[in-house]
Amino acid sequence: MKEVRLSPELAERMGRIYEEMERGYEQVAAQLQFSCDGCPDNCCDSWFQHHTFVEWGYLWLGFCQLSEMRQAEILERSRLSVAACEQAIARNERPQVMCPLNDNGRCVLYAHRLMVCRTHGVPATMQRPDGQRLEFPGCFRCQELVKQTFADASEIPRAERTLLLRGLAMLENELMDGKRHLYPRIKLTIAQMLVKGPPMIAMPHCER
Ligand code: SF4
Protein backbone atom coordinates (compact mmCIF):
# COMPACT_ATOMS: atom_id res chain seq x y z
CA MET A 1 0.00 0.00 0.00
CA LYS A 2 1.20 3.52 -0.65
CA GLU A 3 -0.19 6.88 0.36
CA VAL A 4 -1.51 9.06 -2.43
CA ARG A 5 -0.54 12.58 -1.49
CA LEU A 6 -1.61 15.71 -3.34
CA SER A 7 1.29 17.84 -4.58
CA PRO A 8 0.96 21.57 -3.81
CA GLU A 9 0.16 22.14 -7.49
CA LEU A 10 -2.59 19.52 -7.52
CA ALA A 11 -3.99 20.85 -4.24
CA GLU A 12 -4.13 24.36 -5.70
CA ARG A 13 -6.01 23.12 -8.76
CA MET A 14 -8.40 21.18 -6.52
CA GLY A 15 -9.02 24.36 -4.51
CA ARG A 16 -9.80 26.25 -7.74
CA ILE A 17 -12.35 23.63 -8.82
CA TYR A 18 -14.02 23.87 -5.43
CA GLU A 19 -14.12 27.69 -5.65
CA GLU A 20 -15.66 27.46 -9.09
CA MET A 21 -18.31 25.05 -7.76
CA GLU A 22 -19.15 27.49 -5.01
CA ARG A 23 -19.44 30.38 -7.46
CA GLY A 24 -21.81 28.36 -9.65
CA TYR A 25 -23.86 27.46 -6.58
CA GLU A 26 -24.05 31.06 -5.38
CA GLN A 27 -25.13 32.37 -8.79
CA VAL A 28 -28.04 29.93 -8.97
CA ALA A 29 -28.95 30.49 -5.32
CA ALA A 30 -29.04 34.26 -5.97
CA GLN A 31 -31.24 33.79 -9.04
CA LEU A 32 -33.62 31.68 -6.98
CA GLN A 33 -33.32 33.90 -3.89
CA PHE A 34 -32.56 30.70 -2.02
CA SER A 35 -30.48 30.26 1.11
CA CYS A 36 -30.12 27.79 3.98
CA ASP A 37 -31.15 30.47 6.50
CA GLY A 38 -33.95 29.27 8.72
CA CYS A 39 -33.87 25.70 7.39
CA PRO A 40 -35.16 23.20 9.96
CA ASP A 41 -32.86 20.55 8.49
CA ASN A 42 -29.10 20.25 8.68
CA CYS A 43 -27.48 18.60 5.71
CA CYS A 44 -24.38 17.75 7.74
CA ASP A 45 -26.25 14.77 9.20
CA SER A 46 -27.15 13.41 5.75
CA TRP A 47 -25.53 10.16 4.74
CA PHE A 48 -23.32 10.76 1.72
CA GLN A 49 -20.60 8.57 0.29
CA HIS A 50 -17.72 10.08 -1.64
CA HIS A 51 -15.87 8.53 -4.51
CA THR A 52 -12.54 10.17 -5.23
CA PHE A 53 -9.11 9.82 -3.72
CA VAL A 54 -8.37 13.42 -4.67
CA GLU A 55 -11.19 14.78 -2.48
CA TRP A 56 -10.13 12.46 0.33
CA GLY A 57 -6.52 13.64 -0.01
CA TYR A 58 -7.59 17.29 0.00
CA LEU A 59 -9.70 16.75 3.11
CA TRP A 60 -6.75 15.00 4.73
CA LEU A 61 -4.47 17.98 3.98
CA GLY A 62 -6.87 20.17 5.97
CA PHE A 63 -7.14 17.65 8.79
CA CYS A 64 -3.32 17.54 9.14
CA GLN A 65 -3.28 21.29 9.77
CA LEU A 66 -5.33 20.88 12.95
CA SER A 67 -3.68 20.56 16.34
CA GLU A 68 -3.10 17.04 17.67
CA MET A 69 -5.78 17.60 20.29
CA ARG A 70 -8.38 18.62 17.69
CA GLN A 71 -7.42 15.69 15.48
CA ALA A 72 -7.85 13.23 18.36
CA GLU A 73 -11.24 14.72 19.25
CA ILE A 74 -12.48 14.54 15.64
CA LEU A 75 -11.15 11.01 15.19
CA GLU A 76 -13.07 9.89 18.25
CA ARG A 77 -16.25 11.48 16.86
CA SER A 78 -15.52 9.83 13.51
CA ARG A 79 -15.23 6.37 15.08
CA LEU A 80 -18.53 6.89 16.90
CA SER A 81 -20.12 8.10 13.68
CA VAL A 82 -18.92 5.05 11.72
CA ALA A 83 -20.30 2.74 14.42
CA ALA A 84 -23.66 4.57 14.54
CA CYS A 85 -23.97 4.44 10.74
CA GLU A 86 -23.19 0.72 10.71
CA GLN A 87 -25.88 0.12 13.34
CA ALA A 88 -28.45 2.07 11.32
CA ILE A 89 -27.57 0.15 8.15
CA ALA A 90 -27.89 -3.14 10.06
CA ARG A 91 -31.45 -2.05 10.97
CA ASN A 92 -32.11 -1.34 7.25
CA GLU A 93 -32.30 2.38 7.97
CA ARG A 94 -30.58 5.20 6.14
CA PRO A 95 -28.08 6.61 8.65
CA GLN A 96 -28.70 10.10 9.95
CA VAL A 97 -25.63 10.88 12.01
CA MET A 98 -23.95 14.26 12.38
CA CYS A 99 -20.68 14.65 10.45
CA PRO A 100 -17.71 14.51 12.86
CA LEU A 101 -16.43 17.77 11.33
CA ASN A 102 -19.52 19.68 12.39
CA ASP A 103 -18.75 21.66 15.52
CA ASN A 104 -21.96 23.18 16.86
CA GLY A 105 -23.14 24.02 13.37
CA ARG A 106 -19.78 25.13 11.99
CA CYS A 107 -17.63 23.07 9.65
CA VAL A 108 -14.17 22.57 11.18
CA LEU A 109 -12.63 22.06 7.73
CA TYR A 110 -14.76 24.53 5.79
CA ALA A 111 -12.05 25.27 3.22
CA HIS A 112 -11.48 21.54 2.70
CA ARG A 113 -15.06 20.30 2.76
CA LEU A 114 -16.13 17.99 -0.01
CA MET A 115 -17.94 18.60 -3.26
CA VAL A 116 -21.35 17.53 -2.02
CA CYS A 117 -21.06 19.95 0.92
CA ARG A 118 -20.58 22.77 -1.61
CA THR A 119 -23.16 21.76 -4.17
CA HIS A 120 -26.12 20.11 -2.45
CA GLY A 121 -29.01 22.53 -2.36
CA VAL A 122 -29.62 24.13 -5.74
CA PRO A 123 -30.74 22.42 -8.98
CA ALA A 124 -27.88 21.33 -11.18
CA THR A 125 -27.21 19.58 -14.43
CA MET A 126 -24.34 17.68 -16.02
CA GLN A 127 -23.59 15.69 -19.12
CA ARG A 128 -22.13 12.23 -18.69
CA PRO A 129 -19.27 11.08 -20.95
CA ASP A 130 -21.81 8.95 -22.88
CA GLY A 131 -23.77 12.11 -23.69
CA GLN A 132 -26.64 11.49 -21.27
CA ARG A 133 -27.74 14.64 -19.46
CA LEU A 134 -28.44 14.27 -15.74
CA GLU A 135 -30.49 16.70 -13.71
CA PHE A 136 -30.37 17.12 -9.94
CA PRO A 137 -33.38 18.79 -8.36
CA GLY A 138 -31.62 20.29 -5.32
CA CYS A 139 -32.60 19.79 -1.69
CA PHE A 140 -36.21 19.37 -0.56
CA ARG A 141 -36.46 23.02 0.45
CA CYS A 142 -35.15 24.30 -2.86
CA GLN A 143 -37.48 21.94 -4.71
CA GLU A 144 -40.45 23.49 -2.88
CA LEU A 145 -39.28 26.98 -3.81
CA VAL A 146 -38.79 26.00 -7.46
CA LYS A 147 -42.25 24.42 -7.59
CA GLN A 148 -43.86 27.61 -6.32
CA THR A 149 -41.86 29.84 -8.67
CA PHE A 150 -41.56 28.09 -12.04
CA ALA A 151 -44.45 26.68 -14.05
CA ASP A 152 -42.07 25.84 -16.90
CA ALA A 153 -39.25 23.47 -15.86
CA SER A 154 -37.04 24.70 -18.71
CA GLU A 155 -36.83 28.10 -16.99
CA ILE A 156 -35.39 26.75 -13.73
CA PRO A 157 -31.84 28.05 -13.21
CA ARG A 158 -29.38 25.20 -12.73
CA ALA A 159 -25.69 25.00 -11.86
CA GLU A 160 -23.83 23.41 -14.80
CA ARG A 161 -21.31 20.92 -13.45
CA THR A 162 -20.01 19.06 -16.51
CA LEU A 163 -16.68 20.87 -16.87
CA LEU A 164 -16.05 20.93 -13.14
CA LEU A 165 -16.65 17.21 -12.78
CA ARG A 166 -14.43 16.55 -15.79
CA GLY A 167 -11.73 18.64 -14.12
CA LEU A 168 -12.14 16.65 -10.93
CA ALA A 169 -11.89 13.35 -12.84
CA MET A 170 -8.73 14.64 -14.53
CA LEU A 171 -7.13 15.49 -11.19
CA GLU A 172 -8.11 12.09 -9.82
CA ASN A 173 -6.39 10.40 -12.74
CA GLU A 174 -3.25 12.55 -12.38
CA LEU A 175 -3.10 11.71 -8.68
CA MET A 176 -3.06 8.03 -9.61
CA ASP A 177 -0.28 8.51 -12.18
CA GLY A 178 -2.72 8.27 -15.06
CA LYS A 179 -3.91 4.82 -13.95
CA ARG A 180 -7.15 5.59 -12.15
CA HIS A 181 -8.94 2.92 -14.18
CA LEU A 182 -6.78 0.23 -12.55
CA TYR A 183 -8.00 1.01 -9.02
CA PRO A 184 -11.36 0.19 -7.46
CA ARG A 185 -14.00 2.87 -7.00
CA ILE A 186 -14.26 4.06 -3.43
CA LYS A 187 -17.48 4.68 -1.48
CA LEU A 188 -16.66 6.29 1.83
CA THR A 189 -18.32 8.72 4.18
CA ILE A 190 -16.27 11.58 5.61
CA ALA A 191 -16.12 9.76 8.97
CA GLN A 192 -14.81 6.62 7.28
CA MET A 193 -12.16 8.61 5.41
CA LEU A 194 -10.93 10.22 8.60
CA VAL A 195 -10.83 6.92 10.49
CA LYS A 196 -8.87 5.32 7.66
CA GLY A 197 -6.32 8.14 7.63
CA PRO A 198 -4.67 9.40 4.44
CA PRO A 199 -5.78 7.80 1.18
CA MET A 200 -3.81 4.63 0.58
CA ILE A 201 -3.79 2.49 -2.54
CA ALA A 202 -2.61 -1.02 -3.23
CA MET A 203 -0.51 -1.42 -6.35
CA PRO A 204 -2.73 -2.18 -9.33
CA HIS A 205 -3.25 -5.88 -9.99
CA CYS A 206 -1.44 -5.86 -13.34
CA GLU A 207 1.71 -4.41 -11.76
CA ARG A 208 2.13 -6.97 -8.99
S1 SF4 B 1 -29.17 22.62 1.51
FE1 SF4 B 1 -31.41 22.69 1.75
S2 SF4 B 1 -31.91 21.08 3.23
FE2 SF4 B 1 -29.71 21.52 3.39
S3 SF4 B 1 -29.53 23.04 5.03
FE3 SF4 B 1 -29.66 24.15 3.08
S4 SF4 B 1 -31.82 24.59 2.81
FE4 SF4 B 1 -31.68 22.99 4.36
Ligand code: SF4
Ligand atom coordinates in the same frame (compact mmCIF):
# COMPACT_ATOMS: atom_id res chain seq x y z
S1 SF4 C 1 -17.46 18.39 5.93
FE1 SF4 C 1 -18.32 20.21 6.89
S2 SF4 C 1 -19.96 20.91 5.53
FE2 SF4 C 1 -19.47 18.81 4.97
S3 SF4 C 1 -20.92 17.54 6.11
FE3 SF4 C 1 -19.05 17.71 7.36
S4 SF4 C 1 -19.40 19.48 8.70
FE4 SF4 C 1 -20.92 19.58 7.05
